[in-house]
Amino acid sequence: MSDNTRLKILNTIEQMCMLCVEQMYRLPSSLPSLTINEQKYQWNNKIDDRNRRDFTRYIYVLSTIHRLVRTQSRMNMRELFYSQVNLFHHQRISDNIVEQIARHLCVDRRQLGFVATAKGFCAGNVQYRNLRSGEIIDCNQLSNGQLIVDDDIEIIETENRITFILIVEKDTIFQHLLNDGFLTRYCGACLITGRGQPDHATRSFLLQLSHLYNDTPIYILTDCDIFGVLIAYTYQSTFDENHHNRLRWLGVWPEELLSLFSLNISQTLPITDERERRMITRFIQRSDIKVEWRRQVSFFEQHQRKMEIEAIYENGTKKLIDDYLHDKLMGHRWL
Template sequence: MLDNIRFKILNTIEHLCMLCVEQMYKLPSTSPSMILNGQNYEWNNKIDDKDRRNFTQYIYVLSTIHRLVRTQSRMNIRELFYSQVNLFRHQRVSDNIIEQIARHLCVDRRQLGFVATAKGFCAGNIQYRNLRSGDIIDCNQLSNGQLIVDDDVEIIETEHRISFILVVEKDTVFQHLLNNGFLIRYRNACLITGRGQPDHATRSFLQQLSRLYNDTPIYILTDCDIFGVLIACTYQSSLNENYRNRIRWLGVWPEELISLSSLTISQTLPITDERERRMINRFIQRSDINDEWRRQVSFFEQHQRKMEIEAIYENGTKSLIDDYLHAKLMGHR
């Protein structure tokens, strides 16, 4: 972290706490008040148990941030909650305070010393250096993939350039591809999963990959439902505008439901949830979606069916790698 940002955070917290202490020593009729980047926090009425708890929660998070920034340490956001479960009671309380302080200081959560629970994985032709420890991780040497940590990493360009990046929605599909020789067939490929909606670390990792390998295609494989499509959109929007056009959604496309079903390969499911239907309708009306993706999502509206990726290979009649993905990749390369 840049020293000027560290000093700004430390000075603001120290100044804030000093003001708070000064207020406490004033007349009994005066309640504590705080000003943080122009935002005024006051307890003008009689302080009850709820007010006291809110105040204590806020000061505790501030003191934790001060320690983390001063020592240049990191803490998992879940760790903060578990350090004072009885104080916070629910993790959303501590999470909200972190986000509030980050907004008022005009910094991001990581600059306050907090990291999210790592959830994404990567595998294949990738090497990177952990800038904090100096360790070099070679993902080619790991059979089950490497956890993508929310930390400072520098991806190292390998001797054999990445041929393509495949991002899959689900961990089950990620493991299936690894176990069935995807990286043996496509030796210079890179495989990534965010295990659902991608976290900050996974999106940041993909951003760095896209900048280093600026002509390498990026493919996304998701479930054939509106949630999968929205996950593909999340990955696309996380990239710099100059790199977004390199993202290709491989599927599973809604228009494929008919052909896959006719081959008795998939087990399609009806779309019965009204919330899903509303999400589909809102997606079709969005102005920031390219015409092909909008056309695909319109199939959900027309046929009211969806499908999970696993249905392609679970009954053993079709291989995800040799049949479905190979045809898709050959059609885009």
């Protein structure tokens, strides 16, 4: 962040709070107030508890931002919430205030000193530099993967280029693949997981990686349910419209449920939740979905069955790598 942006944030916060303090010392007819995002908060004897609490929350977050920006420190969003649990009650409240102030100041959340709680992991043929600390991280040296932090990083292009990037939905599968020697068999690969729906840091990391290695294939492996499909779609939406096809869905595809390694019915699960059924219907009706993806999701509607990736492990821990993934990668089978 430039010094000019930093000074602008500090000056704006100081001016906003100074106005409130000045008004507190005026005549009773002049009431202290604070306007953020066109919503005015006034402090007087008639104010109700809810407005008083909202006002206090904003002042507290503003003071925290001022300290972080002034000292050039960082705090994750979870820390902010836990610093005043009784004031915020729910993390979504403190998160929303930070986002509103960021919009009001026309800056990014990270420029206010806030980072998301780290969630995603990366392993394999990737090195990057933390621009704040200067530390260089080599993801090949870490047996359980490297946490992807929401910070200023620069991915370093290595002499041995990445052969492909595989994104897996779940941390359990990520760890299974590492333990079962996936990166030994595919030594130039990069393995990423967002542990469910990917956070900002994971998607930003993937985007930077894809820009550096712009001809490297990117694959995704998810559970065979509507939530897995939506996660794949979220990753695809990380790229702009001209690069949506960078991400290729390996599966597990719904149409594979009845034939995958002589799968028996005990390994699949019934779709009984009405919310899940509605999500399937809405996905099929969307006009921005590729025809083949829509056809696959229609299978859920027709057969009312789903499956988790872990079911493939039932016939041996190596089956996912040796049979399923190898067949997809070498046979060029993806959507």
